[in-house]
Amino acid sequence: MDWDYRKPGTRICVCFDVSNDDALEAWRIGDDPSVEQLTRLFHCGRRCSLCIPLLDTLLSEFKAGCWPAKE
Numbered sequence: 001m002d003w004d005y006r007k008p009g010t011r012i013c014v015c016f017d018v019s020n021d022d023a024l025e026a027w028r029i030g031d032d033p034s035v036e037q038l039t040r041l042f043h044c045g046r047r048c049s050l051c052i053p054l055l056d057t058l059l060s061e062f063k064a065g066c067w068p069a070k071e
Ligand code: FES
Pocket: 012, 013, 014, 015, 016, 043, 044, 045, 046, 047, 048, 049, 050, 051, 052
């Protein structure tokens, strides 16, 4: 089975155990969705920073309305 960053519950930030569901919930309830918001809430990017490009991608898709995928 292939790893899919869009699949519900997929861990995006390994260092701080943050999933795409965590990001989605934060962005849905926040008034200004951003990667910085996730850094403040969950510390994403404060260690290796490898999650940042993926979070940027998810955020772009979230703002464009194409993530999460409509069922
Ligand atoms: S994977 Fe997010 S800080 Fe390392």
